[in-house]
Amino acid sequence: MASLKWADALTLDLPFMDREHQAFEDSIERVDMADDAHLAFVWDDLVACTSEHFAREDLWMRSTGFPAKKAHIVQHLVVLEVMREGLVQAREGRFLQVREMARQLRSWYVKHVQTMDAALARHLRGMRFDPVTVEDVTRAESAGPASAQKPMADRAAITA
Ligand SMILES: [Fe+2]
Numbered sequence: 001m002a003s004l005k006w007a008d009a010l011t012l013d014l015p016f017m018d019r020e021h022q023a024f025e026d027s028i029e030r031v032d033m034a035d036d037a038h039l040a041f042v043w044d045d046l047v048a049c050t051s052e053h054f055a056r057e058d059l060w061m062r063s064t065g066f067p068a069k070k071a072h073i074v075q076h077l078v079v080l081e082v083m084r085e086g087l088v089q090a091r092e093g094r095f096l097q098v099r100e101m102a103r104q105l106r107s108w109y110v111k112h113v114q115t116m117d118a119a120l121a122r123h124l125r126g127m128r129f130d131p132v133t134v135e136d137v138t139r140a141e142s143a144g145p146a147s148a149q150k151p152m153a154d155r156a157a158i159t160a
């Protein structure tokens with residue numbers, strides 16, 4: 001019941017972003033449920049899930065010229081760094097510190113979603129932003145020379 005209330009408070013009415021936040025909530029819930037023997041494993045999962053989510057938000061901010069992107073991206077970087085330190089602690093068996101970090105992370109995350117992410121969601125909604133298009137363009141750009149040559153091949157087919 002508590003996690004349902006938490007999820008309601010974090011809904012931003014932007015389905016692709018809400019889905020990512022739901023994945024984070026599921027992941028941190030697995031941390032809460034894990035015994036000490038599994039804590040490093042589920043924390044590792046949480047770090048991976050958070051890292052991917054932050055990277056996507058950073059991409060959305062950069063590709064749409066979100067005005068407040070600098071502070072938001074820095075906050076992602078700092079939190080991820082702390083979470084990686086938590087992974088080291090979990091692997092060293094410092095479970096109490098990791099559980100305290102999980103508690104603080106949860107409280108940071110609620111504030112972050114309700115302030116910085118809410119502002120980003122308003123910006124993206126206003127632009128009728130489509131994350132699939134941006135991720136496709138980014139994939140094509142990072143594919144390098146092969147995708148750069150495609151238009152040439154198309155041109156050759158037209159002129160043949
Ligand atoms: Fe977020």
Ligand SMILES: [Fe+2]
Nearest residue numbers: 057112116117
């Ligand atoms: Fe964020």
